[in-house]
Amino acid sequence: MRLKGKYVNRILILPFMCFWMLSVAQKKENSASPTLSGKILYAQHCMTCHQADGAGAQNMIPTLSKTDFVLGNKARLINILLNGLNGEITVNSVVYGNEMPSQALLNDGEIAAILTYIRNNFGNKAGPVTVQEVKKIRASIKKQILIVYLSRTNNTRAIAEMIQRNVGGTLAPLELVTPYPANYHATVQQVVKENETGYLPPLKTKIDSIGKYNIVFVGFPTWDMKMPPPMKSFLKQYDLRGKTVIPFNTNAGYGVGSGFQSVKELCPNSKVMEGFSIQGGIERDGVLFVMKGEKAKEAETEVKKWIRKVMAR
């Protein structure tokens, strides 16, 4: 009887022992894990927009509850924080077109803490994001991608932003000291003249330390079946030797013309990759920005395919 009693006692105590050991382990893990600081950092850096419960604001700020971005690919999630977002994004079937500022000023540990927090709150349950993972992504962004583009009616800009969303990097829209006229026909006439004389319009845009970039995306619309003069200004002004140059283009349906050939000619000492070209707007017919809705989705699918090709090492 006594022996049996002891035996029963032990069986009763065992689960409590296990529970106690687990809770000690849990506490240890908590003090080392970023959950607590994640909550505080979230309140400091994200809550004003995404709200305390992560629900966001209707049609303005997307939810952080059970989204692909929060629960899915961690590299993409880390990228969102490091690069911010601007342009269209579809979150749980709702399209947003707002700007999320880059959180790159937070350090790797803080970003890991915040992301681990949001992946385990608001109804989410997903593995932690580690400091090492953030470090790695930041380093890969530091590989330094520059996305230079010219865009008048924002179609080429939309492609540039898709590229940025997928690979990171710095966007550099080209602006002129003297902008082109608002009028389409006046602009066409001016461009034809510039092409005849080889005039290179001076750029207002300044890229500091071009040397730190090793991949330069170069995007422009087809103008007069050629590369627009401002992009020629850029490629003549900045020395891209030794860099990988990746061209992209939008046009009104007549193709890139001699644009990609010009990239090769103006970057004789660069590795010029296969360019990407897609139909954009037709300003002549009053069709301006088209990279939205279904069209944007299709374009992004194409862009991704192309990026996988040209960025593969």
Ligand code: HEC
């Ligand atoms: C100034 C407002 C603002 C702040 C601050 C902000 N966000 Fe966002 N966030 C947005 C907007 C707006 C979008 C959608 C972007 C778009 O429309 O292209 C977004 C998108 C996202 C997305 C992808 C879409 C989704 O909902 O899954 C994630 C993840 C995200 N934010 C996390 C964060 C985290 C974490 C922080 C804090 C470190 C933060 N955001 C801070 C406004 C903000």
Ligand SMILES: Cc1cc2nc3c(=O)[nH]c(=O)nc-3n(C[C@H](O)[C@H](O)[C@H](O)COP(=O)(O)O)c2cc1C
């Ligand atoms: C001055 C000018 C000349 C153009 N010439 C051509 C052309 O020769 N062939 C063509 O397919 N599209 C031409 N287009 C249309 C643009 O290439 C097309 O709308 C493009 O998507 C615009 O890009 P953006 O929205 O980034 O400015 C021209 C547009 C402008 C403003």
